[in-house]
Amino acid sequence: MDRLQEIKDTLKNYKGETIRFMEVCGTHTAAISENGIPGMLSDNIKLISGPGCPVCVTVTAVIDRLTELSMEENTTVLTFGDLIRVKGSKYSLADARALGGSVEMLYSPMDAIRLALEHKDRNYVFAAIGFETTTPVYAMVLEEAIKRDVHNLKLLTSLKTMPQVIRWVCKNTNNVDGFIAPGHVAVVTGSDVFKELSEETGIPFVVTGFEGPQLLAAIYALTGMKDKAGIKNLYRSVVTEKGNLEAKEAVDKFFEPCDASWRGMGLIPGSGMRLKSEYAAYDAGSYGLDEDHMPPGCSCARVLTGEIAPNECPLFGKTCTPEDAHGACMVSTEGSCYNYYISGRTSKN
Template identity: 80%
Template sequence: MDKLEFIKEQLKNYDGEDLRFMEVCGTHTAAISENGIPNLLSPKIHLISGPGCPVCVTVTAVIDKLTELSLTENTTVLTFGDLIRVKGSKMSLADARANGGKVEMLYSPMDAIKMAQSNPDRNYVFAAIGFETTTPVYAMVLENAIKAGVHNLKLLTSLKTMPEVIRWVCKNTDNIDGFIAPGHVSVITGSDLFKELSEETGLPFAVAGFEGAGLLTAIYALVKMKGKAGIKNFYRSAVSEKGNEEARKAVNRFFEPCDASWRGMGTIEGSGMRLKKEYSEYDAGSYGLDEDHMPPGCSCSRVLTGEISPDECPLFGKKCTPEDAHGACMVSTEGSCYNYFISGRRKR
């Protein structure tokens, strides 16, 4: 029996106390679903999707500001895919576009600069949403815009960082037994960041990539580490202990830590990044976007923190489906509700 088959057998036949492991990465959420990993585990091993999908944790005030800007004369909002369909308190960017708003989807961040250069008399607002993974991308956009003398491109930022939200989850719930540490984020931060978190929380962390074998290996490690702090790195091909220092330098040039509002969790101190004051001319009005409105009956707040599984939300699969999503967790392909729905998983 090879190592992977041994791990599969151990995970399938596990018969100890119930264990709950949280992943805090939207790509992990999707990969777990795509690889059918829940079906390979003992009923006593539970995987929980935490606040790792950037679209899912964006508060409605940010969406409202973007829709307002898209409907402003001579202004175009630029964004990546899933955000277009997320509802604000009144409408989504897709709704705004249907009502005459100017919204364009980007495939490459550098296209934002090209568009601004090609239309110097038009204003462009780039929806800068994400975690440590994408913040260096926005730093690169700013650096190149400044070098090119582009002044008609601004950022509307909603940038989050992982450490403080993980601390928040640990302080507000006592039923997490370990974390699958986010792979993409770890490339930038390094695995040492989670070593510190593990020591603080007393919980094990396992850094994983996005292949089924790597995720199963990480889950098995967490089972073996139950009750013990520590960090295991199973994504060494991309993640070092210290991470990408050059990327962090670029981020620190343009951005600084700040308090940030999270969908369903409120404001978490020191959990975000914002443009430094010396670059305020490139900000499209990101400050004070804290309000958050849940659609009636939506339980995204409880799903995001692992309090309930997606199918325990009263709207799941009824009023809320991928075709007609009410909550952000059902909109994004990295959202827990979306992946729960398409994989056919249900709580029994």
């Protein structure tokens, strides 16, 4: 019997007490569904999705600010992917565009520089949303903007960091027995960040990649680490203990830690990054965007913290579907509601 089959058999036949593992990476959430991982596990191994989807944890005040900016004369909002469909307190960026606002989707961050240079008489606002993985990208954009003397491009930032929100989850819930640590984030931060978290919380962490066998290996490792603090790095091909020092230096040059508001969780001290004061000229009004208005009946807050499974939300699959999403977790392809819906996943795992 090969090692992978042995792992599969062990996980499927696990008969110990119920254990709950949380992934805090949107790409892991998608990969778990795409690979059919929940169906490979014992009923006593539960997988829950945490606040690892950057679009999903963006509060409505940020969306509202972006929609307002898109309606201003001579201003275009630039954004990646799923954010365009996430509703603010009233409108999404897609709605704003339909109402006459100027919104463009980007496929490369350097497109923001190109557009600003090509249309120097127009103002551009780049929606800078993400975690430690993408913050270096925005630092790179700023570096290039300064180098090329670009003055008609600003950032509207909603940048968040993982350690503090994981601490928040551990402090405010008692339903996590282990964490599948975010692989992409760990490339930048290094695995030592999660070693410190494990020592503080007494909960084990495993860093892993995004292939089906890698995820199964992580779950298998966590099953053997229950009630034991510690970290295993199963993604050593790209994750080191200290992380990407060059990326960290780029971020430290332009950004500093700040308090940040998370959808459904409120203000979490020290969980965000904002532009340093010397770069305030490149900020499009990011400070103080803390209000969050959930659609009536939406349970995103409880889903994001693993309190309930997505299909336990009363709107799931009824009035809330990927085609007509109410909550951000159903909009993003990294959102847990979206992935539950498209995979037909039940709350069993």
